Amino acid sequence: MKIEVVAPLSGRVVSLEKVPDPVFSQRMLGDGLAIEPTEGRVVAPVSGRLSVFHSSKHAFVVQASETVGVLVHIGLDTVKLQGRSFFSEVQLGDQVQAGQELVRFDLQSVVDAGYSPLSPVILPDLPSHYRIEKTNREQVRAGVDILLVILFDERE
Amino acid sequence: MEIRERALKFLEALGGAENIEEIEGCITRLRGTVKDPSKVDVKKLQALGIIGRPILMGKGIQIVVGTHAELIGTEMNKIMRGG
Numbered sequence: 001m002k003i004e005v006v007a008p009l010s011g012r013v014v015s016l017e018k019v020p021d022p023v024f025s026q027r028m029l030g031d032g033l034a035i036e037p038t039e040g041r042v043v044a045p046v047s048g049r050l051s052v053f054h055s056s057k058h059a060f061v062v063q064a065s066e067t068v069g070v071l072v073h074i075g076l077d078t079v080k081l082q083g084r085s086f087f088s089e090v091q092l093g094d095q096v097q098a099g100q101e102l103v104r105f106d107l108q109s110v111v112d113a114g115y116s117p118l119s120p121v122i123l124p125d126l127p128s129h130y131r132i133e134k135t136n137r138e139q140v141r142a143g144v145d146i147l148l149v150i151l152f153d154e155r156e
Numbered sequence: 157m158e159i160r161e162r163a164l165k166f167l168e169a170l171g172g173a174e175n176i177e178e179i180e181g182c183i184t185r186l187r188g189t190v191k192d193p194s195k196v197d198v199k200k201l202q203a204l205g206i207i208g209r210p211i212l213m214g215k216g217i218q219i220v221v222g223t224h225a226e227l228i229g230t231e232m233n234k235i236m237r238g239g
Contacts, residue, residue, distance in 0.1 A: 023184050028207045028220050052183065052223045059183035061223050071183070071223060079182040124184075124223055 003064050005148040006098050007140035008045045008072045009119055011037040013147070016120060021076050024120040029071070031132050032122030033147060035140065037074075040107040043143040044096040045070045045121060051093075054079070057086035057103055061124070062096060068150055071124050074105060076116045085109045099143035121147060129153065159224070163231035165204055170217070171195025173236045177215070181229020186219045193217070 014034040019025045024034065044050075044062050051069060052061035058078040063069040074086070085106040090096060110117050123132060133149040140147055157165075166186065167173055175195045179188030190196060193212050201210050207220040221228060 022208075022211075023220055026208070029184055029222065052226075054183045054226055069223070073183060079180075 001152055003046060003068055003150040004098075004146050005045045005070055005121070005123075005150065006043070007035065007135075007142055007145045007147040008042050008070075008102075008121060009035045009037040009074075010039055010041070010140065010142040011035045011119075012139055013135060013137060014118060016122070019076070019118060019120055020116070021120075024073070024122065027122075029124040030122045030126055032071075032120060033134055034118050034120045035147075037107060037117050037119055039142075040105040040110075041101060041142055042072065042074060042103040042105070042119075044098050044100045044102050045072060045147070047096065047098045049093065050090060050096055050102070053088075053090070053092040056081065056083040057088045058083075058105075060102065067125075067127060068130070069124060071120075071122050073120045073122075074103065074117070075110050076118055078110065078115050081110065081113060081115065085113070123148070123150065126150070127152075159227050159231050160235075162204065163228050163235055165200070166219075166221075166228060167232055167235060169197045169200035169204065171197070176232075176236065179229055179232050179236075181226035181232075183223060183225060184220055185225050186217075186221055186229050186232075188217060189215045190217055191215070
């Protein structure tokens, strides 16, 4: 069995080690990749339930199955913007489709406010026997290119 | 463990509500400031299943708890306001 994770943002692919936040660079919550976005449009990386959606709209989790959720964190330390520059029409608990637009943000004003827009996309709490394949692409397009593939045994 | 119970245990591990200047839940971690960092009980925090060690910088503290951090932070603030 496999679950494909489509790129939630358009931009350059960056390995997690290069993210200047130990939670992500040390993979404290899980493995994945980061995207240096070129535009402020964020789509659902998988189809499923929006199981976590921070009130400041800068981060969310879409739950593809009971065990597999994809966390998208838009920018670093952006919780401090308290939702300024972030816009969304969806709500916690909504069923969303892969590629569906979930959040828009003003990339320039995030940068102007002094925050990095580098956005980690990680798989928290993934069981250890699940394997993750990462894209070899240097650039990805939101909702178009596959960023990660999760492989696991169906006998679970 | 219920969110409220976890929130109460986090408050206790941080030296009680009276030791907390502010606390908020980001998406993956609790972050805030405490009045007296020596009252933070690292062992108690680790027993709550936090990831890694709490990061203490002066009075600032960051605790990686997982994606339910905002729920816990919100609940801690409710309790601190007497709710």
